[in-house]
Amino acid sequence: MLKKLLPAVLGALLASTAIADEAVVKKNFESKFGAKAESVTKSGYLGLYEIYADGQILYSDDKGTAFIIGPLIDGKTMKNVTQERMNKLTAIKWSDLPLERAVKQVRGDGKRVLATFEDPNCGYCKRLAKDLQKLDNVTIYTFLLPILSQDSVDKSKAIWCASDRAKAWNDWMVDGKTPGGKTDCDTTAITKNQEFGRKLNINGTPTMFFANGERVPGAVPVAQIEEKLAQIAGK
Numbered sequence: 001m002l003k004k005l006l007p008a009v010l011g012a013l014l015a016s017t018a019i020a021d022e023a024v025v026k027k028n029f030e031s032k033f034g035a036k037a038e039s040v041t042k043s044g045y046l047g048l049y050e051i052y053a054d055g056q057i058l059y060s061d062d063k064g065t066a067f068i069i070g071p072l073i074d075g076k077t078m079k080n081v082t083q084e085r086m087n088k089l090t091a092i093k094w095s096d097l098p099l100e101r102a103v104k105q106v107r108g109d110g111k112r113v114l115a116t117f118e119d120p121n122c123g124y125c126k127r128l129a130k131d132l133q134k135l136d137n138v139t140i141y142t143f144l145l146p147i148l149s150q151d152s153v154d155k156s157k158a159i160w161c162a163s164d165r166a167k168a169w170n171d172w173m174v175d176g177k178t179p180g181g182k183t184d185c186d187t188t189a190i191t192k193n194q195e196f197g198r199k200l201n202i203n204g205t206p207t208m209f210f211a212n213g214e215r216v217p218g219a220v221p222v223a224q225i226e227e228k229l230a231q232i233a234g235k
Contacts, residue, residue: 021062025049028064039089045072045081052089055201057082091213092200099141101189101196103165108137112229115209117145117197120155120172120179122205124219129173131222138229142169144190145197145205153190154183161185 022040029037035053043050048059048068059068071082097115114135118125132140144160146152155172158179162168171177208216208225211232216225 022049025051025060025062025064029053029060029067032064032067043072043081045074048072050085052085055090057086057089087214087216090201090215092209092215094209094211094213097141097209098192098196101193102141102143103159103169105140105142105166105170107135107140110137110139112138112233113141113211114138114225114229115141115143117143117193117202117205117207118173119146119148119152119205120144120159120169121146121148121152125206126173128206128219129170131219131225133170133174134222135226135229143193143196145193145202146190147194147197147205155179156190157183157185157187160187160190 022042026037026040029035029040029051033053037051037053039050039052041050042048043059048061051058051060051067056069059072060066071080073079074081094113094115099115102115114132116125116128116132118128144156146156155178158181159165159168159172161182161184162179163181168179168181172179204217206217206219208220210216210228214228216228
């Protein structure tokens with residue numbers, strides 16, 4: 001009986017110790033920085049604790065004697081552990097996306113889905129738009145998110161007011177044809193996208209979301225996007 005009880009007791013003690021340590025780290029951080037820590041977890045590297053606060057990740061030892069801000073790289077796999085954790089911590093529910101406010105493009109059977117938040121004057125967005133032309137069997141929802149200038153707002157409105165929004169978007173982003181036509185249609189979707197972007201703490205474009213809610217910032221290579229789509233579809 002004792003042999004059966006010992007593992008359970010030890011497990012409970014270790015768990016309570018971990019919770020106590022995380023509470024100490026949380027208290028130290030909040031007292032030093034005057035900010036609320038949304039989560040504190042053991043990182044699994046060098047005895048450091050991961051602190052997620054104010055939309056960013058930093059690391060601390062158990063006594064708060066030092067704090068590290070910056071990417072943590074796994075020495076064996078060379079993966080950016082910090083970015084992978086950020087992608088998970090900032091994930092959303094796909095069902096929360098207001099897809100009716102996005103420019104919709106269907107390729108092939110359209111079974112796989114991808115959402116992007118983009119500014120029409122963003123150079124990285126233009127690169128992404130060209131890369132996304134290579135994807136098949138996917139539905140792409142592009143949320144117009146003008147954050148760079150008034151011209152970005154004007155171009156977003158012109159694209160949204162076009163009779164064929166997807167064509168107007170690709171004409172500009174891929175072929176460089178300036179969107180024309182009317183801009184006096186109902187463009188409240190643009191304003192709402194800006195508000196929604198702030199709610200999601202989207203500070204740069206492009207920002208992508210996959211069907212599992214995972215966020216990926218930046219214009220990542222199309223091969224990486226294809227791999228992620230295939231991985232999610234295979235689950």
